[in-house]
Amino acid sequence: MKKIQITQELFVKMLKYFYSDELEIDDYELNELYYDIKNGIDKKMDAISRRSYYTEYKTAETDAAREKARQKYLDAVGMHRDFRY
Template sequence: MKQLQISEALFVKLVKFFYSEEIGYDDEELFDLEREIKKELQKKLDRISMRSYYTKYKTAETEQECEEARKKYLDEKGVPESFQW
């Protein structure tokens, strides 16, 4: 299994979240922290997906697989179809 890196800021937020009782956060602070963590984890997941599409595009064995991966990558990046080659 591959290893992933997360930012130091995300790591600190995760620690604060899981040790919130010891730290003494109230419900509002905990809610804000949870929302921030989810947002950052979603961004990380999106970056992983984009990297996967790009890698598939560069290493595809067939032209069809390459084209499908390229299309997914560009669609996820938000490149309009009129700008795609």
């Protein structure tokens, strides 16, 4: 299984969220932490998906599979169709 790295800031927010009872964090800050953590995880999942598409593009065995993976990667990074070759 591969390892995934997250930023120290996201890790600290996760610790604060899960230890909020001991740290006596109020509901407003807890709600903010929740959304910050959710956004951080969403960004990380997007990065993982983009990297997966890029790796698939670079390691595909056939030209058709390579082109399909390239298109998925370009869609994932938000490259407009007019700027693609």
